[in-house]
Amino acid sequence: MxxxxxxxxxxxxxxxxxxxxxxxxxxxxxxxxxxxxxxxxxxxxxxxxxxxxxxxxxxxxxxxxxxxxxxxxxxxxxxxxxxxxxxxxxxxxxxxxxxxxxxxxxxxxxxAIVFSPTDLNLVNDGPAVRRRFLDTAIGQLYPIYNEKLRSYMKAVNQRNTILRDLKFHSDMEFLLDDFEASLAVNIKDILKYRYRYVEILKEILPEIYGGISGEREILDIEYSSPISKDLPVENIAEILKLSRKEDFITGNTSVGPHRDDLDLCLNGAKVKNFGSQGQKRSVCLALKLSEAKVLKKITGExxxxxxxxxxxxxxxxxxxxxxxxxxxxxxxxxxxxxxxxxxxxxxxxxxxxxxxxxxxxxx
Ligand SMILES: Nc1ncnc2c1ncn2[C@@H]1O[C@H](COP(=O)(O)OP(=O)(O)O)[C@@H](O)[C@H]1O
Ligand SMILES: [Mg+2]
CATH class of the missing domain: 3.40.50.300 (P-loop containing nucleotide triphosphate hydrolases)
Incomplete structure (x- = not known):
């Protein structure tokens, strides 16, 4: 481009x-x-x-x-x-x-990719910023992902509404069965994109990090979710069902891509907990530059x-x-x-x- x-x-x-x-x-x-x-x-x-x-x-x-x-x-x-x-x-x-x-x-x-001072908090801030990083990167590659993510978030909000309503109509819990079965399909779909993206990032990130930092430490990245990569849809629905008890109390859905994170490790130690300020900055920069390389790898551009x-x-x-x-x-x-x-x-x-x-x- x-x-x-x-x-x-x-x-x-x-x-x-x-x-x-x-x-x-x-x-x-x-x-x-x-x-x-x-x-x-x-x-x-x-x-x-x-x-x-x-x-x-x-x-x-x-x-x-x-x-x-x-x-x-x-x-x-x-x-x-x-x-x-x-x-x-x-x-x-x-x-x-x-x-x-x-x-x-x-x-x-x-x-395009954009790197601004707030991105220097990609490692230090909470999981939401790392999810946004992933979603922006994937959404640019596959615009349909943005729509899938929107409908997933809408479905999560609907489940939350049902959970809150159940406080007054507990006999309606059966409504959740069908709803969670279809939510599980959404989850599987979003996770497919996210896991695949991180797999490609994994191949690119260590080299870029090495170039920036001049260090020989190995930077590794993993998608972090209680729902593993190959878990079938039925099992995802089961996890949702099992989380109902806790979710009733909070009125929020506690599992799903909207709660996941990225784990970043240098020589096996979490950068967030053990990295120096300089290492963290290099990791943030490496993530952003890798985003560009992934785009190039997939689109040729x-x-x-x-x-x-x-x-x-x-x-x-x-x-x-x-x-x-x-x-x-x-x-x-x-x-x-x-x-x-x-x-x-x-x-x-x-x-x-x-x-x-x-x-x-x-x-
Ligand atoms: N809608 C707008 N209409 C006119 N000027 C604007 C508007 N929004 C921002 N600005 C002006 O743009 C300038 C800030 O631009 P910005 O690109 O953020 O500066 P910087 O060069 O520091 O990056 C300010 O002078 C601000 O008043
Ligand atoms: Mg400026």
């Missing part, structure tokens, strides 16, 4: 930005609050996903503007394409001049890498790894401290001021 041109009008603080990035490393440099993250956000939206900052669509329209229009020429599968996103009262998207039924349908037509403001959080060795070892793909890095990019050997630096570029330097 390579972005050739991007234009943005009425999006955040862009009144009419025109951007023709280099095919390799692009550094977006500038003081705070000038629009660096806005630019990465604009690129990310072409994946068909929501803003990685969790912003609502209405917040993306420039102050005092009626609508935002972003247009991107890019190469995908060696073919030049164009995607357009129009954010008005609703978000709409076009691909090669044809309106899509919804903007989320851009998924699968444009690939390298995603765009969007690295937002992470350089100042990393030591010089890790900075240099990012600046000079991510080859063969297009990278966008934002930073505001010039010392963070002094190790850059090959790339273009775009200085951003007030939502526009004021300086472009090729190294």
């Amino acid at each position: 390579i972005i050739k041109n991007l234009s943005s009008k009425g999006f955040r603080n862009f009144s009419g930005l025109e951007f023709s990035p280099a095919e390799n490393m692009n550094v977006i440099y500038g003081d705070n609050a000038h629009g660096k993250t806005n630019l990465l956000e604009a690129i990310w939206l072409f994946c068909g996903a929501k803003s990685f900052r969790g912003a609502k669509d209405s917040e993306l329209i420039g102050f005092g503007q009626q609508k935002a229009v972003n247009s991107c020429d890019f190469i995908f599968g060696e073919v030049e394409k164009n995607a357009k996103i129009i954010i008005e009262d609703k978000r709409k998207a076009e691909l090669n001049g044809k309106m899509l039924s919804s903007a989320s349908k851009l998924a699968g037509n444009f690939y 390298y995603p765009i890498a969007l690295l937002d403001d992470v350089m100042s959080e990393l030591d010089q060795n890790r900075q240099n790894f990012i600046l000079n070892h991510i080859k063969d793909w297009q990278v966008f890095i934002t930073c505001c401290d010039p010392s963070n990019i002094k190790g850059l050997k090959n790339g273009t630096v775009f200085e951003m001021k007030g939502g526009n570029f004021c300086n472009i330097t090729v190294k």
Whole structure:
């Protein structure tokens, strides 16, 4: 994947930005609050996903503007394409001049990974962030997974409602039998994607970790769930039934993919409990870069890498790894401290001021 041109009008603080990035490393440099993250956000939206900052669509329209229009020429599968996103009262998207039924349908037509400072908590935070990592990665590869996940979450919420209602109508417990039988099918389906994704990640992660950290420790990853990979649907339904007693009390479903986690170990010891700060950061970075490699392995296409403001959080060795070892793909890095990019050997630096570029330097 390579972005050739991007234009943005009425999006955040862009009144009419025109951007023709280099095919390799692009550094977006500038003081705070000038629009660096806005630019990465604009690129990310072409994946068909929501803003990685969790912003609502209405917040993306420039102050005092009626609508935002972003247009991107890019190469995908060696073919030049164009995607357009129009954010008005609703978000709409076009691909090669044809309106899509919804903007989320851009998924699968444009690939990117995003790494921002919150991702440096991928190891330290609770399981929800690691599940989100998995779900974003899988959803980009297989857009249908997003729909499956939505219906699974809806089914979990329905089971919770039934559980809570049973407090008043305990004679209705039989309702759960059929419901759990179909929920078990959903669970099996989601787990199939998750286990398979982690299997592929396992092949890629250790090498990338070694490259970043320069260490010889072995990084291993496992999908952690009380429901094992090959467990038949009937047994999953049985597990749900067995958990009813506990779930009645809490009113929540205690087993299923919405409770699972990823285990990350260095030489067999859990990184979360035993890793140093530096090791944890390397693992987070390795996870994100592996996400890109998995995409490449499965689709044949390298995603765009969007690295937002992470350089100042990393030591010089890790900075240099990012600046000079991510080859063969297009990278966008934002930073505001010039010392963070002094190790850059090959790339273009775009200085951003007030939502526009004021300086472009090729190294
Ligand atoms: N909807 C919007 N309309 C106009 N300006 C906006 C909007 N949303 C954010 N901004 C402006 O964008 C700037 C922040 O951009 P950002 O990309 O986060 O900065 P940074 O360069 O630090 O990454 C701020 O000046 C903010 O006022
Ligand atoms: Mg920023």
